Amino acid sequence: MTVNDDSFTNWKHREEIAESMIPMIGKLHRERDVTVLLHSRSLVNKSVVSILKTHRFARQIAGAELSVTETLPFLETLTTLDLGPSQIDIGMLAATYKADDRGLSVAEFTAEAVAGATGGDKIERREGRDVVLYGFGRIGRLVARLLIEKAGSGNGLRLRAIVVRGGGDQDIVKRASLLRRDSIHGQFQGTITIDEDSSTIVANGNAIKVIYADDPASVDYTAYGIKDAILIDNTGKWRDREGLSKHLRPGIDKVVLTAPGKGDVPNIVHGVNHDTIKPDERILSCASCTTNAIVPPLKAMDDEFGVRRGHVETVHSFTNDQNLLDNYHKSERRGRSAPLNMVITETGAASAVAKALPDLKARITGSSIRVPVPDVSIAILNLQMARETTREEVLDHLREVSLTSPLKRQIDFTTAPDAVSSDFIGSRHASIVDAGATKVEGDNAILYLWYDNEFGYSCQVIRVVQHVSGVEYPTYPAPAV
Template identity: 95%
Template sequence: MTVNDDSFTNWKNREEIAESMIPIIGKLHRERDVTVLLHSRSLVNKSVVSILKTHRFARQIAGEELSVTETLPFLKALTELDLGPSQIDIGMLAATYKADDRGLTVEAFTAEAVAGATGANKIERGEGRDVVLYGFGRIGRLVARLLIEKSGSGTGLRLRAIVVRGGGDQDIVKRASLLRRDSIHGQFQGTITVDEANSTINANGNAIKVIYANDPSEVDYTAYGIKNAILIDNTGKWRDREGLSGHLRPGIDKVVLTAPGKGDVPNIVHGVNHDTLKPDERILSCASCTTNAIVPPLKAMDDEFGVERGHVETVHSFTNDQNLLDNYHKSERRGRSAPLNMVITETGAASAVAKALPDLKARITGSSIRVPVPDVSIAILNLQLKRDTNREEVLDYLRDVSLTSPLRRQIDFITAPDAVSSDFIGSRHASIVDAGALKVEGDNAILYLWYDNEFGYSCQVIRVVQHVSGVEYPTYPAPAV
């Protein structure tokens, strides 16, 4: 047998193993609300090839490819446990088991590592929490996709309605079409049908009522059977407490803004300050996509090296706020053609750092340039540290943060020397450290942080909503503190 034959046979064997994992992962998700992860990447609803690629990605973090032959025993061990709702990272199980020298069986080690999600310790599944989307633009539709994807057994978050202004004939058909197909993020994973008579979009079994209103005061959500719901405002029209309070109508319990909040509205970056939210807080913001991209790595760097001061320059994809061709705009430069120009503009991300990281005393400044790409941006974070370091130390530290720390869902890490912006479309992390671009000299470090300003940010929004709704399930093995 030739080397090529050996390689092909090995690939087919791994395909067969990955294929056997799919029904196990699906059953755990549907019946027990267990999300199986691999180094913080969900394996739910993934194809055979996608599962194999996710295993291969581990080499960029841990230095070597992770084989499905290593993770399958842990996945099988999970099926024998009395698991409650949780997120279980079989990549971390395999890595920690390899480092454990007690001689435990895979079954015993797994039972110990996920003990907080089993038996008397497990979370009991509730009835779920209603969610309403106010606005159905770029972020609104991606948040809708994520809510539908995560509906699981139906006992978590339930997208019940979207609120939009009427748009004329076949409005609901056109909105369903925009949910079904996206020029950047591709096809919706599932089926979508429209019931025009009842003003309903049915997506993967989720009946979503389309409510037409020009103002929050026009809607009584209880008339649609919606109760105790979390409303996600994707319009950005109201950003202070007074304006957002207009959403607190019958049937709505909390309001989450997908834009930077003003005044005393808490700006929350999941993974950094979400645990500071008071249970009785009814209005909050998820800050901006750029704030979510820079705050987690900024916190990580401050924790380890200390930060004296910093500057962030964002090279940001253009957005719907800009004009396709030169035309009137209330902002001087944003009126110029977005697909034809680099456009200098302002960013509030630097000033928003203080809200998310009040203990950070360093002064952070920022500026932004919009460039002719439709999605994925990069933040260049230039930091003066409180101590000297070197490139190897910073790389090792950030790699470890992305793998084992509480920020592992926010910070990703890539070593690919040829990575470009389109490679990060669909990333679920708030930011991705580009190892090859990192520069360190003495007490100065310059981090290059990619981020999908649409999808990665939408994932952060969902994490905040899960937290405030009480369906943010714990992750096992627990990350290092």
């Protein structure tokens, strides 16, 4: 047999194994509310090839490809356990099992590692929590996709309604079409139908009421059977407590803003300060996409090396706030054509760091340049640290953080030598460390952090909503602290 034949036979064997994993992953998710992960990447509703590619990705960060032959025994064991709602990372199970020298079987090791999700310790499945989207623009539609995707078990977040201003004839048809097809993020994964008579969009079986209103004060959500809901305001029209309080109508319990909050509105970066949210807090902000991109790496660097001062320069994709062609704009430069120019503008991300990381004593400054790409940005984080270090030490630390720490859902890591912005469209992490571009000299480190400012940020929003709704389930094996 030739090398080519041998490689192809091996590929077909791995395909067969990945195929056998799909019903096990689906059944765990559907019947027990268990999300199977591989190095923080969900395997729910993934194709055979996607499962194999996710396994291969481990080579970039762990140095060796992870095979489905290694993870299958852990998945098979999970199907035999009395599991409650949880997230279980079979990549981490395989990695920690390799490092364990006690001679346990896979079944024994797995049962021990996920003990908190079994038997008397497991969390009981909870009733779903209603969610309302106020606004249906770029972030609103991506958040909708994520909510629909995560509704598989029926016990998590339920997107019940979207609130928009009336747009004339066939308004609901056009909005459903924008949800169905996206020029950047591709086709919606599933089916979408509409009922114009009842103003309802049905996406993968989820009935979503379209409510037309020009003012939050005009909506009584209980009239639509909505109760105790979390409302996600993605319009950015109101950013202080007084304005956002307009949403606290019958049927709405909490308001989450997808823009930086002003005044005393808490700015939350999931993974960093989400555990500071008070149970009785009814209004909070998910800060900005750039704040979410820089705060987790800042925390990781400060925890290990100490940060004395820093500057962030964001090279940011253009947004709907800019003009396609030169035209009047309230900002001096944003009126100039977005797809034809690099546009110097301001960023509030640096000043927002203090709200999300109050223990960081370093002064962080920032500026931004909008560039002619439609999605994915890069933050260049220039840090003076409290001690000297090496490039190898910094990269080893950030690689480990991306794999095993509580920040592993926020920080990703790539060693791809030819990485460019479009490679990170659809990334679910808040930011991705580009190892090849990292520079370290003495006590100075310069990090290049890619981030999908649309989808990655939307994932962070969903994590915050899951946390405040009580459906953010624990992850096993538990991340190293």
